Amino acid sequence: MTPQERLESLLAHNTLVVAGGVAAVGVAAAVVGCFGVLRRRALVGDAAAHATLPGIAAAFAITGRRELWVLLAGAAVSAIASLGAVTLIRRHSRTRDDAATAIVLGVSYGAGIAAISGLVARGVSGSAGLEAFLLGSTAALTLEDSLLVAVISVAVLAVVLAGLKEATLVAFDPAFAAAAGWPVGWIDAALTALTASMVVAAVPTAGAVLVTAMVVIPPAAARQWTDRLPPMLAVAGLVGFVSSLAGVVASAVVPKLATGPAVVLASSAAFLVSLGVRLLRTSRRPSGMSEP
Amino acid sequence: MMVWPMVVAAVVSAVCAVVGTMLVVRRMSLLGDAISHGVLPGIVVAVLAGGRPGGMLSTVGAVAAAMLTVWAAEAIRRRARLSEDAAAGVVFTTFFAAGVVLISLYASRVDLDPGCVLHGILELAAADTVPLLGVAVPRAVVNGLVALAVVTVFLAATWPAQLFAAFDADAARVVGVPVGFATTGLLAMTAVATVASFEAVGAVLVVAMLVVPAATAELLFRSLGRVMAAAVAIAVAAAVAGYLAAWRWNTTAAGMIAIVLGLCYLVAVLAAADGGVIPRLAGKGWLAWRVACEDVLAAAWRREEAGGNAAATPAGLLFRLAGSWLRLRGKVEGPTDRLALTDAGRGEAETIVRSHRLWEAWLGRNVELPVDHLHPPAEWVEHYLGADVRRRIEEEVGPASSDPHGREIPTERG
Numbered sequence: 001m002t003p004q005e006r007l008e009s010l011l012a013h014n015t016l017v018v019a020g021g022v023a024a025v026g027v028a029a030a031v032v033g034c035f036g037v038l039r040r041r042a043l044v045g046d047a048a049a050h051a052t053l054p055g056i057a058a059a060f061a062i063t064g065r066r067e068l069w070v071l072l073a074g075a076a077v078s079a080i081a082s083l084g085a086v087t088l089i090r091r092h093s094r095t096r097d098d099a100a101t102a103i104v105l106g107v108s109y110g111a112g113i114a115a116i117s118g119l120v121a122r123g124v125s126g127s128a129g130l131e132a133f134l135l136g137s138t139a140a141l142t143l144e145d146s147l148l149v150a151v152i153s154v155a156v157l158a159v160v161l162a163g164l165k166e167a168t169l170v171a172f173d174p175a176f177a178a179a180a181g182w183p184v185g186w187i188d189a190a191l192t193a194l195t196a197s198m199v200v201a202a203v204p205t206a207g208a209v210l211v212t213a214m215v216v217i218p219p220a221a222a223r224q225w226t227d228r229l230p231p232m233l234a235v236a237g238l239v240g241f242v243s244s245l246a247g248v249v250a251s252a253v254v255p256k257l258a259t260g261p262a263v264v265l266a267s268s269a270a271f272l273v274s275l276g277v278r279l280l281r282t283s284r285r286p287s288g289m290s291e292p
Numbered sequence: 293m294m295v296w297p298m299v300v301a302a303v304v305s306a307v308c309a310v311v312g313t314m315l316v317v318r319r320m321s322l323l324g325d326a327i328s329h330g331v332l333p334g335i336v337v338a339v340l341a342g343g344r345p346g347g348m349l350s351t352v353g354a355v356a357a358a359m360l361t362v363w364a365a366e367a368i369r370r371r372a373r374l375s376e377d378a379a380a381g382v383v384f385t386t387f388f389a390a391g392v393v394l395i396s397l398y399a400s401r402v403d404l405d406p407g408c409v410l411h412g413i414l415e416l417a418a419a420d421t422v423p424l425l426g427v428a429v430p431r432a433v434v435n436g437l438v439a440l441a442v443v444t445v446f447l448a449a450t451w452p453a454q455l456f457a458a459f460d461a462d463a464a465r466v467v468g469v470p471v472g473f474a475t476t477g478l479l480a481m482t483a484v485a486t487v488a489s490f491e492a493v494g495a496v497l498v499v500a501m502l503v504v505p506a507a508t509a510e511l512l513f514r515s516l517g518r519v520m521a522a523a524v525a526i527a528v529a530a531a532v533a534g535y536l537a538a539w540r541w542n543t544t545a546a547g548m549i550a551i552v553l554g555l556c557y558l559v560a561v562l563a564a565a566d567g568g569v570i571p572r573l574a575g576k577g578w579l580a581w582r583v584a585c586e587d588v589l590a591a592a593w594r595r596e597e598a599g600g601n602a603a604a605t606p607a608g609l610l611f612r613l614a615g616s617w618l619r620l621r622g623k624v625e626g627p628t629d630r631l632a633l634t635d636a637g638r639g640e641a642e643t644i645v646r647s648h649r650l651w652e653a654w655l656g657r658n659v660e661l662p663v664d665h666l667h668p669p670a671e672w673v674e675h676y677l678g679a680d681v682r683r684r685i686e687e688e689v690g691p692a693s694s695d696p697h698g699r700e701i702p703t704e705r706g
Contacts, residue, residue: 042378043322050496092569093561099507102321103557106500110550113411113497118543134410135392209329209410209496213385220374220382257396264389271382275372 003253015252021146022138022205022244026214026263028153029198030222030240031160031233033215035191037223038171044192045199046212047105051082052200053112053208056133061119066126068145068204071133075200082108083196109208136207136260138248145204152201156194167191168229205244207260214240217267224274243267296430297418301531301545303436304489305501309527310443311485312502313520314478316510317458321503322377323362326384327479328486328498330361332391332409335490339404340394346417346435351487358483361387388495410494414535414545417491432491439488443481450474455516493546501527504553511560511567526556583675584614586644590674592624592633593641605631642702648674649695650685656696657689663696679704
């Protein structure tokens, strides 16, 4: 097929619906990610992201089914288990925080790789499709799949917006929030759980290795445009929307291009443009004036 | 099963363990993760330019990409008003994505498998051999040994600076130790280790091989030299075991090696003699048991003192078990809820009550506490006072006196 034909088949197929689902994931992941970036916990989702793989492989091996909801349920269980493991290591061993994250990330990714390769080597039918979760592929997403991830995204988005006041307070001044009697620990855990949910929902699109970029790069880009949270959420959502759509289209048009890297590069481009614009704007301002 | 892939795995694991020890003690584990992702475009460009995945050109490309990753993360942190982790997250995912896209775009021209990036292909890495002293040795082994030599020489040459920077970077800077050079060099060595392991385990799993052996060794030893030696030993053992397990269950060696490393770490967390979960729990359990036994004895002694009318043996499973144990040892006798002391148990019981009342007397003299507040602290302290302390207290409160409740303090026995 020529790129022209690919583009036509893209438009003809139910791809538009799939693209809609992926775009919803991009928006919700970006919005949730803002809180991680502001709270200096941008990489909290990375361990969970790598840990989705063993869950996906286990769900497939146990049930023998490959519907997306089954696999994502497995991914959610192992993602939460990985966050629990990081917490347990921090509390009960001398290992430092950064090493704890790296250990859980590396070992769970290795377990996922071993499980998936083992299934493929045994010729289990359908197991080869699991490799799509490494770097992401939207080509195989069905209508139901994209509806599923869209529903998760909308639900997460609704929870974040409903709890905006609490989340903002904890993001900007956890010490004050604690002193004022807010359950900071629980709000904290809820934000982490929401991030983990979006990482799980975004794994089919971006793949386990790169999915963390979907909760980091759009918020980082949005940070260049504004200092206030509501506009930052909006800009991040927009960047997430555009870059996931661009990634889906690029991977559909360019042969052998996985969706994940395409989405990441699209959002990186948005980040570079945002950073460039801000640096230009601040350099024009007379010296001595502080940043907005 | 073949021997050479196992040797490849062992050699590259050793390289990673040496570099990883420094990363872990300097709290740079996640930087190691970022670099192992960030070097990918450097390797791909080098391979596109005609280099081999583990060769000289890719090493140069990888080190350059690593430096670029670190520089870009630092520049973004400063200029984009982002925290360190967010800046690193932006850079390493972008670099890794760029590397994957390059591979996809030039797939026909690149001798690189996407699978190689994600988990390495150990058998393939071992199949490419060069003759060395008449033996066909895998190129990956030679490259790995060269990398090991480079890393070792670098660390040996900068060892005082590394050691100082690892334990107090600020103090090191103040006295003029080249911390910046030591750190940059360490990051370059991380890139060298990643290139050396790239074919065998891929760019993503390197983080497990860098961090887990060192983190495990750190739980077992305190001195840096021992931690590094143990990390290398653990890494090599895990490489061999992981390769055998992968061969047995027919799956990817790199993944199995990561799993074995994870199990090693788990065992160390649970069983490390110094701070491990099991020794700590065992210590707590032993203490609770000793306290329960002593409480049973002291209760029996007090009842004896009161002529059998005082409170019963403390109730509860732990106390019942403790009572049974003491009965077995011949220290108490009689019905379970009203245990009486034997001659063998009386001395021990008396010592505990003596400790208790001495402490109450001491508190009553030296701390202005109401009399009814003296019992609870004494109830704890009675289990920890040795003969020396008891004698000192007795000297202070006066011999053969009574406690603040007016009860007699038993004299020291033996």
